[in-house]
Amino acid sequence: xxxxxxxxxxxxxxxxxxxxxxxxxxxxxxxxxxxxxxxxxxxxxxxxxxxxxxxxxxxxxxxxxxxxxxxxxxxxxxxxxxxxxxxxxxxxxxxxxxxxxxxxxxxxxxxxxxx
Numbered sequence: 001x002x003x004x005x006x007x008x009x010x011x012x013x014x015x016x017x018x019x020x021x022x023x024x025x026x027x028x029x030x031x032x033x034x035x036x037x038x039x040x041x042x043x044x045x046x047x048x049x050x051x052x053x054x055x056x057x058x059x060x061x062x063x064x065x066x067x068x069x070x071x072x073x074x075x076x077x078x079x080x081x082x083x084x085x086x087x088x089x090x091x092x093x094x095x096x097x098x099x100x101x102x103x104x105x106x107x108x109x110x111x112x113x114x115x
Contacts, residue, residue, distance in 0.1 A: 010043050011051035015058065036060055049074035052081045052092065062091045066100065 018039070022032050040062045047055060047063060052074025055063055068077040075081070075092035 009048065009051050011041065011047050011055060011063075014041060015054065033059065040064065045069050046073040046075050046077055046094070047092070048072035049079055049081060052079075055092075056081060062093060064093050064095050066095070068094065 018035070019032070022035060027035070036058045037060075039060050041055065041060055042064045044066045046065045046067065046069035048069060049072055052063075063075070065075070070077055072078060075094075
């Protein structure tokens, strides 16, 4: 697929993968919006300003991140886009310890699948 590029932000990759799957399932725009409103996204670093804006517009339920993005952070480090969002229900949550456990378990699980 043309969107599989190493230089793209993880949030954009996740959005495109979901949109591709839901398009193949023939979901309507309303159904897609409903699905996004139930999604939780886990990323290692605070979403940048562009990604935080996109996630807010899509109405993602919650975004968990492990560390601040001191150069480009859109969830409080540089700008707090989520506070001025038209989607007041979205939550950006800094959870370094919880995310470390989640990612460790994910990597361990992925390793098991590959052996």
